[in-house]
Amino acid sequence: MFAREVAHTIRLATSRRRFLLSTGWLAGIALSAGPISQTRPVQPPRGSYPFTLGIASGDPLESSVVLWTRLAPDPLAPDGGMPPRPIPVRWEVYADAHMQRVVRRGTAIARPEYAHSVHVDVQGLSPDREYYYRFMAGKEESPLGRTRTAPSRGSQINRLAFAFASCQEFHSYYPAYGHMAREDLHFVVHLGDYIYENVLRAPRGLSLPAEVALEPQELASYRIRHALYKSDPQLQAAHAAFPWIVTWDDHEVENNYASEYSEDYPSVSPEEFLVRRAAAYRAYWEHMPLRVPSPEGPSLRLYRQLSFGDLLKLHVLDTRQYRDRQTSCAGEAMVEGYCRSATDPTRTILGEEQLQWLMQSLDSSRATWNVLAQQIIFSQRDNLPGPGMNYVGNGDQWDGYKSDRDRLLDFLRTRRPSNPIIITGDVHRNYAYEVKADFADPNSQTLGAEYVGTSISSGGTPTKREMVLGGTQDDPHQVMYNNSRGYVRCRITREVWQADYRVVDTVSRPESPISTLITLTSEDGDPGIKL
Structure with a gap:
């Protein structure tokens, strides 16, 4: 049924693409005004309690925020254990953690065609305010969540804090999220690989039925995979503590996919792959606190910008949906470390529309x-x-799309937007780089800073922790390298950007100590990085 719904849209999308080319969790959460704390997980997974996947909020604006939940009393069932009919879900927003002052309330409809997920765009809130919220279905109540609106656009803000994270393969645990939930943050940014599509072989010692363990291909199996990940109590705690701003990478669909091209192209045609992509995009939207409307077939515009007073403007990018296929440089001569296809000006990673939007913003x-x-x-x-x-040993990175990067670097050099900061995930390592006008010339102008965060869990616990400070002979613009697991906490004032690399000792167990490995800073008007 779902494949038939999107087939027409896929044909249109494929035709449009070719034309353009030819023309150039189960946790109960107790919240107070201070740090978040966890209570015993709600059990059992099969029962009448519908809020087994937790709650979340996201995409905060100055007067609104999105609230999310999904009704799923049997979360690993294809339908979540819900009947095939719409279900009313009540919601309330409070000014206090004791739920004494209701500021907004209403009823949303959880529809079976969207896996009984609920996205409520709550309007009429005050800027830069902390709120609390919960959902109710029948006689059941969700845990209490905490969220926060953004400061008014242009208002003078002197302090802001957020964390960014990525890459949370389910084979290991999420102790980093347990610690993140206790941080003093305004919001969290997730940079992709929220789920992984690989076959699950006894993750965390669990014996999973085949419909859960096998690689997802269609909508029902992607829903199950998201539900499995969202069953983690520490992930649920981090969602319940702060609004999240999310984007995807590749594993939400398939490893290293590019636009309509599967990693297994040409054995998997673009038409076949777009059916799978449509299913993955729908399931992603169903499980995230997103304001954007549901996907139209295999397409969903996820790039967007959010402002936090006059202190920070956040540009959320999508480097998967619009890119050309990766280059392998096979059979091509290398000139100064690049092959011809990596520098081809017709190849793109952002797509022309997104690149123009970014530069204008x-x-x-x-x-x-x-x-x-x-x-x-x-x-x-x-x-x-x-x-x-x-x-271009890894053509999946920006190095494989040098022309797009050069255009953006030239824009940063000539138009000089204030203090460009790039935050990055994907590689399961901590890095920091100074962004150079010409990476081939270490003495060229420094245009900005790139802070790369490691994985939450992907890659498992390193057998040996590695740390490199300062530039290397190969990459003199590198400032730091480390292979631990964790996230990056960013604390910002008008004068200083402070990046705290928070790392856990292990992801082999649900609990682990956390520490700040290193703190790096960038200063207003000085776009480099200081140790």
């Missing part, structure tokens, strides 16, 4: 800090240690 910004929240490493990286250069 940066050009009009009056914020002190301008942030690009995106998935893959932007800065040049040499994949050939020692003599010689090879920057």
